[in-house]
Amino acid sequence: MSFVTPDPFTTRPEIDGTFGVVASTHWIATAVGMGVLERGGNAFDAGVATAFVLQVVEPHLNGPGGDVPVILHDVRVGRPQVVCGQGPAPQAATIARLRDDLGLDLVPGTGLLAPCVPGSFDAYMLILRDHGTWRLADVLEAAIGYARDGYPLVERVSATIATVEGLFREHWPSSAATYLKDGGVPAPGSLFTNPALAETYARIVRESASGTREEEIERARRIWSQGFVAEAIDAFCRTQAVMDVTGRAHKGLLTGADMAAWQASVEEPISYEYGRYTVLKAGPWTQGLATLQQLALLKGFSLDGLDPAGPDFIHLQVECAKLAFADRDTFYGDPAFVGVPVETLLSDSYNAERRRLVGETASLEQRPGTIPGYGKALDARVSEGARTAVGASGAGEPTVGKIEATKIRATVPPDDARAGVVRGDTVHFDIIDRHGNMMTATPSGGWLQSSPVIPALGFCLGTRAQMFVLDEDHPAALAPGKRPRSTLSPTMALRDGQPYLAWGSPGGDQQDQWIPQFFLRHVHAGMNLQESIDAPAWHTEHFPSSFWPRTARPGVVVVEDRIAPETIAELRRRGHIVEVGSNWSEGRLTAASRDGRRLRAAANPRGMQAYAAGR
Known part of the structure; x- marks a missing residue:
């Protein structure tokens, strides 16, 4: 490698x-x-x-x-x-x-x-x-x-x-x-x-x-x-x-x-085999499956040798995230109440078909897959601040195959009644x-x-x-006694069958974007835990937010300004709507690993409060 x-x-x-x-x-x-x-x-x-x-x-x-x-x-x-x-x-x-x-x-x-x-x-x-x-x-x-x-x-x-x-x-x-x-x-x-x-x-x-x-x-x-x-x-x-x-x-x-x-x-975790690693997540009452779906898509691309903060790496991860989160908003729910086709969503055949949707330019559509008998897509509100190519109506027509779409709207009260909308x-x-x-x-x-x-x-x-x-x-x-489809998403991975790595991050919809970025840097770029956390990061706001008022910003990618200017320019050339944040603004990851007797840990410097300790 x-x-x-x-x-x-x-x-x-x-x-x-x-x-x-x-x-x-x-x-x-x-x-x-x-x-x-x-x-x-x-x-x-x-x-x-x-x-x-x-x-x-x-x-x-x-x-x-x-x-x-x-x-x-x-x-x-x-x-x-x-x-x-x-x-x-x-x-x-x-x-x-x-x-x-x-x-x-x-x-x-x-x-x-x-x-x-x-x-x-x-x-x-x-x-x-x-x-x-x-x-x-x-x-x-x-x-x-x-x-x-x-x-x-x-x-x-x-x-x-x-x-x-x-x-x-x-x-x-x-x-x-x-x-x-x-x-x-x-x-x-x-x-x-x-x-x-x-x-x-x-x-x-x-x-x-x-x-x-x-x-x-x-x-x-x-x-x-x-x-x-x-x-x-x-x-x-x-x-x-x-x-x-x-x-x-x-x-x-x-x-x-x-x-x-x-x-x-x-309950038992759901899992995905990625090379010598088995990545584990909680069930589809969380969004954790979205990390596994991204890995299933990305496994078909050659990531070794790519700059983990370069345009090819970022483009591939963002485009695969868009596909995975479109499926999240279509198929995920409490498996005690609804059937969630986890096996299909992680299958080689399904992901081979989905992977063909990843092109050289950024997608501006919501594109969930089609699995007969399962799912219903969301046609999200588009944020007024999103500069997109989705038409004057402000709401793009999602590509949903044969899956009927559910409209997401919000009753927005007058500004003086919205105190505390945080x-x-x-x-x-x-x-x-x-x-x-x-x-x-x-x-x-x-x-x-x-x-x-x-x-x-x-x-x-x-x-x-x-x-x-x-x-x-x-x-x-919504149903009485049903678990909401949460954004909360801790992660564990086995390496060669042995418990190896535990990690995660706050961040709502961003959790299962920063989590796979960390893992891919560690696995494909050889970075240690702290390097993988400290590296420049990004997230997309392309899909509907899980939080009120549930808006989407199609095509938007937010990057730290430590990302090279030439990388930002190339992402924009490929059609991404790039917004540049401050130096240390993306992610709040922590991680710990075990390799034989050796124990390692790292924590995010952003926000100046997370710490790792050990001996």
Whole structure:
């Protein structure tokens, strides 16, 4: 194999050791996870402790009311498994209720109509019970301490609070009481506390304490889903009418009965063989399959020797991403409710046919495949700011074969009613211990800007239901008890049959663009983990966003300005609509690997908060 010699410059060293490694999107969480390993905990003890700390220190990116998919490898089990911490839609969340009764064509992106059952807590308890060794009090100690005693705010938390300050003051007083300290937006670097959240977790610890470790964990799960937590959520959703992006106030749909009826579950990952690697993802209730589809398409091109920041490499990856995401928006959904043709989507014959669509110039169409009996395409709204060649109407005619298209629209209220229209993001962590246990997770939802704080609990609910479609015939259609097609997408890979690499990134629809870019740089350009993260990156906004108001920007590719000017010029010559961002603006990847006894880790320098640690 020949490959381009990478630039040896990185922002920081690749962590290398034999004892254990932790990489996360916040340095405090990384330190806590590493501390657990140092004190004798395994990767799963460290992962659960890391996850709860991330809820505290990055409340604009995830929270207790959110959700999480996890991929783990327990050496005692002997194979990777997926833990589903994605809660389903409430029983009252029907298409008829939102579309016919409330007159909506999309699930709102904020407020109380969009929460699903909060899934992360039960998922972490399941992992701790079945794979961990620590007691609940020990795992929650750091999160409780930081929420009670304070942690330094990163700049993006303050900036996010500033964007919703008016909404908090006028419509969400409980959020104002929590986040507008001393009557204003807290300054970056100031110590911030959330005593109500600290007490919520402390109370769970107190009320669950007695008996064996496993009995405590099971009691905590019941307290969450049937005790005071579920009771507070139920009461808030029944009694509070909350302003959302529609410009109207709505009461919630989530109930205590919904909370009590759901538990996290374990399932097998889906996989794709790419050379000596087996790449693993959660099922099609996430968008992770889009990475595997890109690899299935790209396997037919010669990537060895290509400059991993050059025009040929970028063009091929972007065009294959467009095809994969067109299929995402056509075929993916909760496999407990709809058939998803995973085997066909990853088959050699299907991808040979799809690969012929990748030409020398950029496509400006949405081009999902055709699989008889499956799928329904989306005809997305085109953003007014997109400079495209799709016609004066602003909406191109997608190439959908024989698949009928579903229109995506949005009821857009007046500007003065749209305060707080901001998109949340996500966190990520990867951990490997000296025994070879591995855990990779992408927690999200329950953002401070997504819905009001429930005063009795100190946290807000998530808005993952905005990813459903209000069309009964679509695979991602809203239905009670159904999981939304999430953007959350951790990744694990085997090399020569052995667990080797865990990685992922925040970023919504961009996750499964930055994830394959990292992997391809590592595999085809010989870059180490840190080099693969630090390298210039990009993403396309060609396809419909998964977030309200679900717009698309056909042909648009956003690149860091570290991409060479001649590369940008060549991409434009090929028909890409290239927008140039700042130097370090694309991706928030972290990664960890195991090669025999050698453990390595790396974390993204962008945003100046992610760190890897290990020895």
